[in-house]
Amino acid sequence: MYTTRNDLMSGSKGPKAVVLLDKVSTVYEGERFPAIRDVSLCINAGDFVCVIGPNGSGKTTLLETVNGILRNTSGNVRVFGLDVTESGHSVRTRTGYVIQNFEIDPLSPFLCKNVVMSGRVGKIGLLRFPSERDWAIVDESMRLVGMDSSADRPIGKLSGGEFQKILLARAIAQEPEMFLLDEPFANLDLKSRADVDRLISDLNRKGATTVMVSHDIDSIPFSCSHIIVMNRGRVAAFGPRDELLQNGVISSLMKVRGSAV
Ligand SMILES: Nc1ncnc2c1ncn2[C@@H]1O[C@H](COP(=O)(O)OP(=O)(O)OP(=O)(O)O)[C@@H](O)[C@H]1O
Ligand SMILES: [Mg+2]
Incomplete structure (x- = not known):
């Protein structure tokens, strides 16, 4: 020790x-x-x-x-x-950081897939559009946490556990070290x-x-x-x-x- x-x-x-x-x-x-x-x-x-x-x-x-x-x-x-x-x-x-107790606005209009894609901003660059490969990584990340069927749901409508899984998917999509x-x-x-x-x-x-x-x-x-x-x-x-x-x-x-x- x-x-x-x-x-x-x-x-x-x-x-x-x-x-x-x-x-x-x-x-x-x-x-x-x-x-x-x-x-x-x-x-x-x-x-x-x-x-x-x-x-x-x-x-x-x-x-x-x-x-x-x-x-x-x-x-x-x-x-x-x-x-x-x-x-x-x-x-x-x-670094993929999954934060504790993140508060989410129930009226947030962002879709789950966009929140997960936000994890890739560092890789894509701010003023660029995501490529097909970026979307494939986002899809796969949501599949890994079992949230692929929620891709088009507004993030504010998720339960606490579902939201936590999306935050993990976001970190995975980042492909961090x-x-x-x-x-x-x-x-x-x-x-x-x-x-x-x-x-x-x-x-x-x-x-x-x-x-x-x-x-x-x-x-x-x-x-x-x-x-x-x-x-x-x-x-x-x-x-x-x-x-x-x-x-x-x-x-x-x-x-x-x-x-x-
Ligand atoms: N923003 C802040 N301003 C001032 N003090 C803070 C702040 N955030 C945390 N603290 C204090 O710092 C100490 C450590 O807090 P921290 O959040 O790191 O604990 P933790 O081990 O993560 O606790 P938990 O298991 O409840 O999540 C605590 O005494 C807490 O009150
Ligand atoms: Mg803590």
């Missing part, structure tokens, strides 16, 4: 490091205390990392610091070898959870580095390779999945803090 900064940074010099955080803290505007503090970690290409921790522990803040939506207040964030402070746009173009998935199972029924679990694992097996947030230890996909445990903005533990689960590290953290990690 990696728990110290030196442990975490060892191996970071190899060419495979996709996400590299060195003593990173992020303070929200107007706040005094960092929502994540002193976070150091290294995620390699092809890893499937699950971030777990109780509500408010900094999981979403960590994802948004990685893709540069939030600017870190100290430390260094490098993704794909780029400094996120300087190259946030490039990083986000290469890395997925950042914030509670992707949150609104899904049991069968949909299993389907999405399989889909995420397949995408990872095909090479996409995956960082998935969950506050539920039971929903960690079988194919997850590493676990990060967040608590009160800090990395409480980080290591290979089996090591953390078998050694009871996570359950001991739960006992100590009495939290529902």
Whole structure:
């Protein structure tokens, strides 16, 4: 298990490091205390990392610091070898982010297929029209999440779970090198959870580095390779999945803090 900064940074010099955080803290505007503090970690290409921790522990803040939506207040964030402070746009173009709890206007006129196509804007370019290939990728992405029959439905009419699947399809259509998935199972029924679990694992097996947030230890996909445990903005533990689960590290953290990690 990696728990110290030196442990975490060892191996970071190899060419495979996709996400590299060195003593990173992020303070929200107007706040005094960092929502994540002193976070150091290294995620390699092809890893499937699950971030777990109780509500408010900094999981979403960590994802948004990685893709540069939030600017870190100290430390260094490098993704794909780029400094996120300087190259946030490039990083986000290469990263498929599925946001948590996105509010949707029920009167939104946009059709599902157009929302999924919006994931390809970075590839197509702003003033260009989608090609046949772009539409084929959009169709396939919607088929993968089981939403192909909803292509022409207005996005505002979808249920929470259906909408979540469209957001995942949008990220898939982007053909990213890395997925950042914030509670992707949150609104899904049991069968949909299993389907999405399989889909995420397949995408990872095909090479996409995956960082998935969950506050539920039971929903960690079988194919997850590493676990990060967040608590009160800090990395409480980080290591290979089996090591953390078998050694009871996570359950001991739960006992100590009495939290529902
Ligand atoms: N926009 C914001 N402004 C100020 N503080 C914020 C903001 N967003 C989050 N926070 C605070 O930052 C801390 C970490 O929040 P974060 O959303 O990262 O937690 P989380 O682990 O994702 O929680 P959850 O499981 O509920 O999604 C919390 O204390 C939260 O109140
Ligand atoms: Mg969150």
